[in-house]
Amino acid sequence: MNTILKTLLLFTQPLFLVWLFLGIWLLRLLWNRNNVHRWMPVVAWLLLTAFSCTPIAAVLLADLENRVPRVQMNTLPEADAILCLGGGVEPSLSEPTGFHLKVGADRLSTALMLASAKKAPLLILGGGGYPQERRTFSEADAIRDHLTAHVPLSIQLHSIGVCSDTHDEALKAAEVMKKRGLKRLLLVTSASHMPRAIAVFSKTEVQVTPVPCNYLSSLNNVGDFRWLHWPSHHGFELFTMWAHEIIGHYVYLWRGWI
Numbered sequence: 001m002n003t004i005l006k007t008l009l010l011f012t013q014p015l016f017l018v019w020l021f022l023g024i025w026l027l028r029l030l031w032n033r034n035n036v037h038r039w040m041p042v043v044a045w046l047l048l049t050a051f052s053c054t055p056i057a058a059v060l061l062a063d064l065e066n067r068v069p070r071v072q073m074n075t076l077p078e079a080d081a082i083l084c085l086g087g088g089v090e091p092s093l094s095e096p097t098g099f100h101l102k103v104g105a106d107r108l109s110t111a112l113m114l115a116s117a118k119k120a121p122l123l124i125l126g127g128g129g130y131p132q133e134r135r136t137f138s139e140a141d142a143i144r145d146h147l148t149a150h151v152p153l154s155i156q157l158h159s160i161g162v163c164s165d166t167h168d169e170a171l172k173a174a175e176v177m178k179k180r181g182l183k184r185l186l187l188v189t190s191a192s193h194m195p196r197a198i199a200v201f202s203k204t205e206v207q208v209t210p211v212p213c214n215y216l217s218s219l220n221n222v223g224d225f226r227w228l229h230w231p232s233h234h235g236f237e238l239f240t241m242w243a244h245e246i247i248g249h250y251v252y253l254w255r256g257w258i
Contacts, residue, residue: 019048019231052231055218057238062217064245065191068198068210073113079120079209080182082155083173084111085166085189085197086127088214091137097150099142103237104190106214108143111188114211115155120186122156124176126169129162138162166193166248167200167257174204183207190214192241196249199258216241 026041050056088104101108115123127139140159147157160172177185184207189197191212201208216238218225252258 016231019045019052022048048231051235051239052233053229054235055225055227057235057242058218060242061192061238062219064195064242065212065215065217065220068191068194068212070191071211073117076114076119076186076211077184077209078118079184079186080180081122081124081177081184082111082114082120082186082188083124083169084108084126085169085187085193086125086139086163087190087193089127089139089143091130091139091142093132098146099139103216104214107188107190110211110213112147112151112153114186114188115153118154120155122158122180122182123153124173125157125159126163126173128164136162166197167252167255170197170200170204174201174206177206185209186211188213190216191220192216192245196245196252196258199249200252203257 022041022045026045029041084107086107088102088107089099090102092098092100111123114120125140125143127143129136129138131137138159138161140161140163144157144159147153158176160169160176163169163172173185177183183205185201187194187197187201187208188211191214194210194212198208198210215221249258
């Protein structure tokens with residue numbers, strides 16, 4: 001019964017209705033043998049089906065996620081510091097914690113797991129800035145303030161403030177390491193983002209041990225893998241993440257950052 005109810009709920013979603021009506025329109029054109037601009041609904045329906053009903057986007061993202069080997073906590077070496085790249089949290093004026101967890105929140109939980117395992121004496125927090133009411137709120141500051149006030153940790157916390165991108169995070173984190181005479185870093189970020197992050201850090205003097213997390217492709221998650229399913233927006237989200245990393249790689253390459 002629960003499966004039936006969930007399926008019926010799916011049929012009310014705008015994405016499903018768009019896919020259904022576009023498919024009916026296409027069938028009607030084919031039935032009436034109307035050749036005028038028939039290719040447009042054909043291409044639109046095929047694109048919609050490919051990225052909402054098949055695992056194409058998941059396969060693309062899994063290719064990025066699997067480029068850096070997965071790690072186990074007990075095999076990770078101790079380091080001088082842990083760096084948690086931003087993207088998992090956004091500051092909030094409404095949440096009791098002072099921040100809101102996003103899709104990439106596994107980055108923070110993984111960094112805290114490393115901290116609790118005493119893999120390093122210093123946790124460096126990165127992240128972007130969020131403008132609100134003529135102020136810019138820092139993701140890293142929000143996490144630092146919450147952890148300092150509510151979570152007892154035997155590790156030093158350091159926020160590198162508002163960063164514009166991964167390259168900026170790398171430069172600021174490397175500067176912190178240089179000033180403190182530190183060399184070895186445990187780098188925590190999403191698995192799909194890790195190849196670009198490692199490439200950025202290769203330009204610094206920091207010795208990086210990657211700790212990939214936040215595996216989002218269905219090929220890397222627990223559950224039944226299906227080649228065909230009803231339309232879902234999840235495929236669009238995964239494709240956006242994949243495209244962001246691919247385009248970002250070439251932009252960083254063009255700018256000489258990797």
